[in-house]
Amino acid sequence: MAGSPLRGRSFLSVSDLNNRELLDLLQFASDLKRRFQAGIRDRPHEGKVLGLLFQKPSLRTRTSFEVAMAHLGGTSVYLSPAEVGMGQREAVDDVAMVVSRYFDVISARVFEHSIVTELAEHASVPVINALSDGEHPCQALADLLTVQEWRGPLRGQSLAFIGDGNNVAVSLALACVKTGMEFRIAAPEGYWMPEDAVQAIEAEAELGGGSLVQVTDPREAATGVNVLYTDVWTSMGQEAERERRLQAFAGYIIDQELVDLGDEAIVLHCLPAHYGEEITRDVSRGPRSAIWDQAENRMHAQRALLAQVL
Ligand code: CP
Ligand code: NVA
Numbered sequence: 001m002a003g004s005p006l007r008g009r010s011f012l013s014v015s016d017l018n019n020r021e022l023l024d025l026l027q028f029a030s031d032l033k034r035r036f037q038a039g040i041r042d043r044p045h046e047g048k049v050l051g052l053l054f055q056k057p058s059l060r061t062r063t064s065f066e067v068a069m070a071h072l073g074g075t076s077v078y079l080s081p082a083e084v085g086m087g088q089r090e091a092v093d094d095v096a097m098v099v100s101r102y103f104d105v106i107s108a109r110v111f112e113h114s115i116v117t118e119l120a121e122h123a124s125v126p127v128i129n130a131l132s133d134g135e136h137p138c139q140a141l142a143d144l145l146t147v148q149e150w151r152g153p154l155r156g157q158s159l160a161f162i163g164d165g166n167n168v169a170v171s172l173a174l175a176c177v178k179t180g181m182e183f184r185i186a187a188p189e190g191y192w193m194p195e196d197a198v199q200a201i202e203a204e205a206e207l208g209g210g211s212l213v214q215v216t217d218p219r220e221a222a223t224g225v226n227v228l229y230t231d232v233w234t235s236m237g238q239e240a241e242r243e244r245r246l247q248a249f250a251g252y253i254i255d256q257e258l259v260d261l262g263d264e265a266i267v268l269h270c271l272p273a274h275y276g277e278e279i280t281r282d283v284s285r286g287p288r289s290a291i292w293d294q295a296e297n298r299m300h301a302q303r304a305l306l307a308q309v310l
Pocket of ligand 1: 057058059060061062131139270271272
């Protein structure tokens, strides 16, 4: 991928890609997935090493990055939260400068978004945001890939996010409006997306032709929609707020009744799920659920991303 426009670039936010780059990356991911499913195994990055620096637990992100890197011919080194102590045992800029000497690309899962920006500032290799408190841009790539597979071209589609205006919601909103989709969010007052994120989403919507709608009623958001999406009410790092959040979000659940309000809506969830809170188990396993393809697509989307930045 010597000619890739993303070569050598970090990916910390969906805003780091313009809409052409985002659509091209999704197309590339879809092509790679098709080749992979046809049994074609290219190994263009033999000898390259991905470093995973994680401050929080993970099933999908860690595994899909490691497997994607293996498919590309490279290897990975996983550094758990306890080992590195980023920002505590060792300064973030020191960590960045040291690991840049070992790795060809870094994937970092952090608490404050500023940690991943500081890593990228001081690293001499590309840094990929594998989730921060502010964004989860790799998740948004897999999400749009899944919407495209199930529903066709993105422009003009509508998506309703039922739940907290969290990292997943922000990245997904940016990606949707950038590609000409309508992004609706239904959350209780006080749990909408942060104001700076809303401003960024509105600016992207102007450029991409999409739109943002914020409401408090899940039924209003779900009516006539093409895609229903949810995530946990309490994100990693917010555990002390769990009881308060359980009360605030009661009723913000994707159940069959909500699915029936949509326009043959497909259902997505980034996982892990808390069944009986934000989604019912039945819906997650029902005929409208694209959740398991979505989880698989993390691997295909990240394989494309790694291939382009390397
Ligand atoms: N969706 C997602 O990022 O899952 P993990 O936290 O398991 O990586
Ligand atoms: N919003 C969730 C997403 C987990 C993939 C969290 O940050 O914990």
